[in-house]
Amino acid sequence: MDLSSIITGLAGVLAAAAPVIFAVIGETFAERSGVINLSVNGTILLSAMASFAITVTTNNIFLGFISGMFIGALVALVVAFASISLKQSQVAVGFVLTLMCRDLAYFLGNPYMGLSGERVSSMPIPLLSRIPLLGPLLFTQDLLTYLSFILIIIAWIWIFKTYAGLMLQGVGERPAAAFVRGANVNRLRYLYTILGGALVGLAGPTYSLSVKAGWKGSISGLDGIGWIALAITIFGGWNPLRAAFGAYLFTLLQWLGLILQSRLPDIPSQILQVAPFPLMILTLLLVNIGNTEWVNRMLASLPESFRRIIARILRSLRASSPASLGVPFEQE
Amino acid sequence: MTKSLLRWINLGFIGGAILLALLFTILVLIITGAPPLAAFRHILLGSIGSFSDVLVAVVPLMIVTTGLLATFITGLWNIGIEGQITMGAIFTTAILRFFLNTHVSPFIVLVLAILAGMIGGGLWSSLVGLLKTYGGVNEIFGGLGMNFVATTITLWLIFGPWKRPGVASMAGTEPFPDWMSLPTIRNLRLSIWTLVIALISLFIIYIILNGTHFGLKLKAVGKNMRAAFLLGIPTVRLILLSFIICGALGGLAGALQVTAVYHRLIPSISSGYGYMGLMVAMLINLRAVWIIPIALFFAALNIGSIQLPIMLQLDSSLAGVLQGALVLFVLMMDGLRQRLMRRS
Numbered sequence: 001m002d003l004s005s006i007i008t009g010l011a012g013v014l015a016a017a018a019p020v021i022f023a024v025i026g027e028t029f030a031e032r033s034g035v036i037n038l039s040v041n042g043t044i045l046l047s048a049m050a051s052f053a054i055t056v057t058t059n060n061i062f063l064g065f066i067s068g069m070f071i072g073a074l075v076a077l078v079v080a081f082a083s084i085s086l087k088q089s090q091v092a093v094g095f096v097l098t099l100m101c102r103d104l105a106y107f108l109g110n111p112y113m114g115l116s117g118e119r120v121s122s123m124p125i126p127l128l129s130r131i132p133l134l135g136p137l138l139f140t141q142d143l144l145t146y147l148s149f150i151l152i153i154i155a156w157i158w159i160f161k162t163y164a165g166l167m168l169q170g171v172g173e174r175p176a177a178a179f180v181r182g183a184n185v186n187r188l189r190y191l192y193t194i195l196g197g198a199l200v201g202l203a204g205p206t207y208s209l210s211v212k213a214g215w216k217g218s219i220s221g222l223d224g225i226g227w228i229a230l231a232i233t234i235f236g237g238w239n240p241l242r243a244a245f246g247a248y249l250f251t252l253l254q255w256l257g258l259i260l261q262s263r264l265p266d267i268p269s270q271i272l273q274v275a276p277f278p279l280m281i282l283t284l285l286l287v288n289i290g291n292t293e294w295v296n297r298m299l300a301s302l303p304e305s306f307r308r309i310i311a312r313i314l315r316s317l318r319a320s321s322p323a324s325l326g327v328p329f330e331q332e
Numbered sequence: 333m334t335k336s337l338l339r340w341i342n343l344g345f346i347g348g349a350i351l352l353a354l355l356f357t358i359l360v361l362i363i364t365g366a367p368p369l370a371a372f373r374h375i376l377l378g379s380i381g382s383f384s385d386v387l388v389a390v391v392p393l394m395i396v397t398t399g400l401l402a403t404f405i406t407g408l409w410n411i412g413i414e415g416q417i418t419m420g421a422i423f424t425t426a427i428l429r430f431f432l433n434t435h436v437s438p439f440i441v442l443v444l445a446i447l448a449g450m451i452g453g454g455l456w457s458s459l460v461g462l463l464k465t466y467g468g469v470n471e472i473f474g475g476l477g478m479n480f481v482a483t484t485i486t487l488w489l490i491f492g493p494w495k496r497p498g499v500a501s502m503a504g505t506e507p508f509p510d511w512m513s514l515p516t517i518r519n520l521r522l523s524i525w526t527l528v529i530a531l532i533s534l535f536i537i538y539i540i541l542n543g544t545h546f547g548l549k550l551k552a553v554g555k556n557m558r559a560a561f562l563l564g565i566p567t568v569r570l571i572l573l574s575f576i577i578c579g580a581l582g583g584l585a586g587a588l589q590v591t592a593v594y595h596r597l598i599p600s601i602s603s604g605y606g607y608m609g610l611m612v613a614m615l616i617n618l619r620a621v622w623i624i625p626i627a628l629f630f631a632a633l634n635i636g637s638i639q640l641p642i643m644l645q646l647d648s649s650l651a652g653v654l655q656g657a658l659v660l661f662v663l664m665m666d667g668l669r670q671r672l673m674r675r676s
């Protein structure tokens with residue numbers, strides 16, 4: 001493999017990570033406010049199908065993207081309404097929605113299967129795209145990929161550097177305290193769940209109109225990606241920068257898997273396709289194991305110098321969820 | 333308010349939820365330009381016409397949901413149930429292959445194969461339980477990951493060590509000889525034994541959960557884990573046990589799919605029954621006797637909707653849309669009822 005094909009491959013990784021980043025950052029916003037939106041997998045499938053279908057019928061790619069985001073926001077609204085206003089389990093509602101949206105996507109998308117449609121075109125940035133190495137890597141992408149770069153930074157600044165973000169953190173960590181400070185806890189939770197849902201909904205058209213253009217029903221290869229996004233949200237410790245790192249790592253590994261597959265034809269292709277999932281368990285284990293009681297007990301019995309090193313490694317990996325994630329707030 | 337009035341209000345809200353789910357599905361059909369009445373008629377006629385197939389489908393669904401009661405009562409979401417079905421099927425297939433060229437009595441071979449399936453499912457779910465209790469990995473993600481791993485192992489076996497003589501294919505492994513199958517009714521696909529096994533499992537789990545001290549402790553863990561722990565209930569052990577019970581029943585369902593339905597290992601051996609079982613379990617909300625009618629209804633929808641692509645060129649996933657809408661609206665109407673009750 002020569003340098004230019006590596007650069008092309010890596011540029012492809014950055015583009016393929018864009019939908020994952022939209023979904024992960026959307027979910028990060030929702031969970032930061034205290035609401036788990038478990039419907040991500042179904043939402044991505046439904047918004048991918050719908051935006052493709054709408055683009056094919058109206059010939060307007062912009063309308064396709066809008067409809068994808070609208071569907072994501074709508075599904076999130078159902079999650080928010082059922083969990084915040086009706087006090088039902090977020091997990092139950094999200095899980096049913098994820099299954100139902102998937103079936104809806106397959107049912108409604110049936111007539112659009114295999115049709116050819118428009119797709120987002122590449123948009124090299126003048127001047128910057130001519131920089132050697134970095135140009136073809138970062139500045140010869142499509143609009144969505146640029147948007148994903150910007151979103152990571154905006155989301156990070158929003159959560160950690162603004163007053164609104166401070167309130168968002170408060171609503172997810174200590175809603176009662178945030179309420180006393182004048183935050184309308186449940187309204188903020190609605191707001192961020194819907195905003196997050198719209199971002200998750202943007203992931204769908206990013207697939208069906210760009211990264212994996214088209215709609216092929218159950219063999220579109222999108223089923224499962226939403227669950228990965230949920231896992232990356234945890235891996236990312238509800239921090240957009242770390243979450244983006246997780247998304248890039250995941251897409252990079254997928255790409256390496258594809259290369260490996262062409263080099264080792266003896267391995268059935270199905271195995272490399274599902275390789276991310278065991279990996280997901282492993283990363284979640286690494287992120288969470290530092291929080292468990294028995295590990296801390298075992299650490300305490302180790303000799304001091306050794307203990308300090310292991311504790312530091314575990315602490316750097318560890319991620320703790322917002323304290324009130326999934327807990328309803330009685331606002332009276 | 334009197335008790336009977338509350339009961340009627342309750343029924344009214346459930347009726348409303350069913351109505352909303354039907355309206356939603358009709359809306360979906362209208363969007364695709366399909367005739368809603370014709371679609372429902374084909375589903376109904378299809379399920380009546382192949383009622384024995386509905387019973388074939390209801391067996392794994394009932395067994396899986398029965399198992400899920402054991403995890404629901406402890407407040408756990410065993411999404412890994414799909415993988416546990418698959419692992420059960422793999423273990424059963426392994427035992428059947430082992431006895432392929434022997435002359436052991438079919439009865440013993442089948443009993444061993446089914447038991448192996450239960451062990452396979454139990455082992456697989458205990459991994460999810462261990463990841464949760466000792467690794468801090470939420471059972472939803474642990475289970476989901478394990479589902480994909482189980483599918484990978486199935487594919488690897490079908491395309492690798494257990495491949496058909498000649499060419500391996502998605503059609504699965506070489507079918508087992510007739511003596512390795514549970515006897516079926518004449519030329520139907522249904523084996524009465526599987527129905528009996530499903531009913532016995534439901535009965536046993538019902539007794540364990542509602543009539544034993546062990547069941548009571550599981551309920552305590554589900555109601556308030558911290559309080560149960562402080563009262564001296566070994567929560568970690570109980571969580572693991574409820575996973576193992578559920579996994580063993582998932583494995584049983586997988587074992588029966590191999591020995592009574594497909595007579596071989598196929599790539600999608602769990603056929604989504606695990607996820608469907610989770611929906612049934614949500615609907616019945618721990619009332620075990622309701623498993624039978626609801627599982628029958630869900631199975632009938634699935635079998636009936638096979639007619640949709642044939643008769644109306646529609647996708648058969650409409651069944652899933654209706655099932656999902658039903659669970660969703662029942663959950664929402666229940667929330668609405670409680671909210672209104674609190675007000676008044």
